[in-house]
Amino acid sequence: MPSALRLADPRVPIPDVHPPYVPAASAGFPVAENLCRVLVNAAVNDDYRLMVAAAPAAALAARPGQFFHLACPPSGEDRPFLRRPMSIHAVDPAAGTITFLYKVQGAGTRGLATLAPGDRLDAFGPLGHGFAAPEGRRHLLMLARGVGLATLAPQAEAVAAAGGRVTAVLSARARDLVMAEDRLAACGCDTLVVTDTDGTSAVEALRARIAAIHAERPFDAIVTCGSDRLMRLARDFARAWGVPGEVALEQHMACAVGLCHACVRPFVDAAGETSYRRVCWDGPVFPIEEATSWSI
Ligand SMILES: Cc1cc2nc3c(=O)[nH]c(=O)nc-3n(C[C@H](O)[C@H](O)[C@H](O)COP(=O)(O)OP(=O)(O)OC[C@H]3O[C@@H](n4cnc5c(N)ncnc54)[C@H](O)[C@@H]3O)c2cc1C
Incomplete structure (x- = not known):
């Protein structure tokens, strides 16, 4: 297996303290490669899974409508090279978690489905423009x-x-x-x-x-x-x-x-x-x- 794929394997242990990526705010570009830790990744029905991950502060700034580009681990014969975009389904700054709700469709999401609690989730983001501010909507x-x-x-x-x-x-x-x-x-x-x-x-x-x-x-x-x-x-x-x-x-x-x-x-x-x-x-x-x- 090429080394790049081996590096992407989420089962490689990660330190408790996230490596010092220089994201975000300091560069005026609030996007970071967030190394998250999977807490839950469970089926909610035949098609969809819910994944909750402990995430660093930069990820917790995500707004409704924004998304993360997720590195998807290899599974079976699949070696997903490109990341897959996934909307933020919930952000809980108090708990320090981000949540995704995803449909298992192809190589990428099949790989995401293999992540177990404790595994690493590499989430690049938050990305894109979200919805208009919710205030004032009647x-x-x-x-x-x-x-x-x-x-x-x-x-x-x-x-x-x-x-x-x-x-x-x-x-x-x-x-x-x-x-x-x-x-x-x-x-x-x-x-x-x-x-x-x-x-x-x-x-x-x-x-x-x-x-x-x-x-x-x-x-x-x-x-x-x-x-x-x-x-x-x-x-x-x-x-x-x-x-x-x-x-x-x-x-x-x-x-x-x-x-x-x-x-x-x-x-x-x-x-x-x-x-x-x-x-x-x-x-x-x-x-x-x-x-x-x-x-x-
Ligand atoms: C901003 C954004 C947010 C998203 N948020 C969510 C989310 O919250 N939850 C969620 O489940 N999904 C979400 N998606 C969709 C998700 O990114 C895709 O389902 C995922 O990339 C599928 O990857 P895969 O490798 O599992 O499947 P793939 O192997 O990529 O294929 C999935 C299906 O799409 C078909 N397909 C593949 N390539 C193309 C193509 N170029 N054009 C048309 N069809 C193609 C395949 O035949 C297959 O049926 C989001 C997409 C975007 C852009």
Whole structure:
């Protein structure tokens, strides 16, 4: 095995005191290669796992919508060379922990799934631009599908903590794949679970239900992640209601710091001008008005 891969093996013991990477604040660039220690890495259902890791201070500055680029250990025949981007699902500065909720999909996430308590997690970040400040939101509509829940839950929680109301639509293939429902309910969010299996996740049905909620208690902001169809629905609402909308985009990426341009996507501004932006560096959260979907 090449030495670089051996170095990335998380089972190499790490010292209690993190090595003196010079991150962040001192260089005016608040991004560091954070050597974290895995505390929990457990399945929450057939598809998703929750990983909690003790993290150094630089990592605890992560804001909702930001992400870390995670080094993924080898597993089986897999040798994931590139890091994999993962949204911050929770940050607990008091406990000194960061949390990720991830779907096991391919080589990278299969490797992450092998990490055991005590192993090292190499998390580069926090990266990217997160959601707008939660203060001042009166009623946030959150439209999340699948893995989008991982990304949106912290913003919903932040808006609720700032005194805003949140209606969180949690969409999934089936009931047992719905996550974060208890966490959102516990912070006072109104949750609306919709699934493919019972037919409630169909966009037109959802459109009518949300419009009815809006008529009673108007939304003044929208966030969405995890589904192209929900992104288009959110954009329709943002236009119709004249409220700001934000989408957190997911795109395969390599460097995550804006250099390689692997994650460029097209955007169209209000004047109809097309521009090309890097999801890692210019986002991953973008104004929904400007984001283009895969189908339009
Ligand atoms: C900012 C950001 C935040 C994210 N946050 C989360 C999160 O919180 N939780 C989470 O579970 N995931 C999240 N993701 C997605 C996550 O990064 C990917 O699921 C992960 O990189 C998959 O890696 P893998 O090696 O396991 O799978 P891969 O082997 O990379 O493949 C996963 C799937 O994508 C397909 N695929 C591979 N390459 C491409 C390509 N170039 N274009 C299209 N499809 C391709 C594969 O066929 C496979 O079906 C996030 C992505 C971004 C950009």
